Amino acid sequence: LAAPSPLNPVEFLRHKRDGAEHRPSDIAAFIDAFVAGNVADYQASAWLMAAFLNGLSRKETLALTQAMLHSGSVLTLPSVKRARVDKHSTGGVGDKISLCLAPLVAACGVAVPMISGRGLGHTGGTLDKLEAIPGFRVDLNAKRFERIVRDVGTCLIGQTEKLAPADRRLYALRDVTATVECIPLIVASILSKKLAEGIDGLVLDVKCGGGAFMKDLKSARALAQALVSVGKGAGKRVTALITDMSAPIGRSIGNALETREAIEILQNAGPPDTRELTLELGAEMLVVGKRCKSRKEALPLLERALADGSALEVFRRLVKAQGGDARVVDDPSRLPQSKTKLVVAAAKAGHVTAIDAYALGVLAIELGAGRTRADQKIDPAAGFELAATVGARVAKGEPLVTIHAASAAKAKQVEARVTAAFSVGKRAPRRSAFVLARVR
């Protein structure tokens, strides 16, 4: 049991309710008392609502991050002698980047200890994608995690009970008290978990657009700036890219389909936007990890690691080290396959002007690619394979997308809404930049 805290929780709540700034020591005492059971859930949730409405300053957010970080054990990875840099995405649709990025960066000499999550809302989760590989285990303990990071250069696991338990409990409360969409609380939640991994630096991929939690550039920039500022305040090297999330990333949505696309990237192939995002984030990570001085210096290094097979080789070793069937690396047809493949064709000729990433994210979950309750089993094979992406010219009757489903009935159930997610117009859309902004 924690030592009794001098904190008066009601006074603490009153302080934030009245718009005042907490002292860092009071935030630490509040989080300690919450984890020790001396602050009740109903007090924590009232505070979350007050913080949501009255805000938290950078100083408060940093104190909250550190209090949550130190609510559990913090990895130090003493045996990993290379720079350690992780990437975090705020969540998108078709975002399989971690799967190809981690081995690629590791192949270039920077270690990537990565603790990832499950799908959330309409977005997919890295752990679910990795588990599409038969035998792949994400529930490794800290010791094994460290050994694999040391030996392979990267390891991807799920959050353990011991890391940032305050975040887990606060997140569960936020989810049921309408206090999720709050930048300071999001920042503290993300960073407290990431800083517990024992990293030197962090690159953030802040998604922006219809398929992301942040719908516009202004709010994405505010989140990116807060993440970078608080991350630096915690003594880490942190940068952020704000990237476009109006259309799905690459050509696949769904766990096995996305894992396959990530392998294609590592095979020096795959969709150009997935490759571009992987390279841009990789370049940031090599700079943050002090492996390279600039993006310009980093990009050729990354391209070479894709071309010479060294990144793919790291992935092969990673899969093996985490208990997976490494044969999928050379033969992705070993990944789970759906029973039904229903091709959706263009109803008219024209240019694909937009693809509603949010809608496809939600529909993929309806097909079983994600959960609406924590206890649901997912269907690793379910999802969408895009035949046409934004800007493509399609003739009438040409395929737009293939629905991968467990049954024809399930595929039919979503077909009309999948079709509606594609906008086909007369004019080709303006090509916009993929990386919208960099925040350092």
Place this chain on the structure above:
Amino acid sequence: LAAPSPLNPVEFLRHKRDGAEHRPSDIAAFIDAFVAGNVADYQASAWLMAAFLNGLSRKETLALTQAMLHSGSVLTLPSVKRARVDKHSTGGVGDKISLCLAPLVAACGVAVPMISGRGLGHTGGTLDKLEAIPGFRVDLNAKRFERIVRDVGTCLIGQTEKLAPADRRLYALRDVTATVECIPLIVASILSKKLAEGIDGLVLDVKCGGGAFMKDLKSARALAQALVSVGKGAGKRVTALITDMSAPIGRSIGNALETREAIEILQNAGPPDTRELTLELGAEMLVVGKRCKSRKEALPLLERALADGSALEVFRRLVKAQGGDARVVDDPSRLPQSKTKLVVAAAKAGHVTAIDAYALGVLAIELGAGRTRADQKIDPAAGFELAATVGARVAKGEPLVTIHAASAAKAKQVEARVTAAFSVGKRAPRRSAFVLARVR
């Protein structure tokens, strides 16, 4: 178990969080679900904080009042044929008015069914004062309550488990989540309990000043207006007086001492300010109860009931009906007496310019006249008897106040702070009005 509600509690919270106005049916569903256990305490408390910070409209406050009222049983008192009017005070120091007011108004022909409370914070509680009378029972059931109101004209009991249970549970949460001082929540809490008594009308005594919860006229007026407006919206005749609570009411603070003072008022004696407040509130009640057309018509009626002993006779019958020793009515020395009586004398000559009601309220509780935890036993004899009130001229060494305590040590413990509560200056203070405003 209640029927499953179509309400989504998270959406409900999000609505108030974003500053929107709830539909009355959604508020009803939320309170129903809370009482049925389908809304968790942590959700209710997050909503309370959102309501505190973003406010509730009059319409929302009325809906909340009615939802809380109907969360339990509502008395109708069918056998009571007279108009039924209650009074509620927002709480002060030395506020014994209910004890003399209820029998006085009943003696004038308006029934007073009164469900009262215990001391709260620095203020005393009517139930605690009544229990200073040996044998007096305040835990009567609804049937007995109705019979006594019918036969005696008034009855004063404590809240039962069955009346407005939603208020009891919400109040307990507000107390520990810093959401007490919020006018719409205060209004719904007060009115839901009072409307459950089966009254036709209600007179509110909104206290204002250092010894009250509302420290200034602006906030007292806002509370009074909200109470009157929502009470009327619920179909009742409601008026409010805003009365001065900068100095203690009358000459006594503490349970037996205040009961004694209330008996003095009924004996057509007692301090003039206690008498004035009793008469003013009584006049309001006779008007609200349609017994009189105006304050002017009501005052002589009330004065006569004090002068001819009929109000005292109602009190005697009330005490008897509620199991108390009615001999105290004619011999108040039968009330509990303190072991120690310590006289505090003026250190210099001059005029008493102010008496800090809040400080004396807190010190009375320290002497045992009230509780700081719900399970504490109180000392009915403890308190203060004021020898000098505001405006009085005192010579050096003349008594200011007598401390009634269970021991000399306890009296000594508070003596210096009791002395400090009295300001003695050269000039007589300006006499200000006692009734600060009327809200109808």
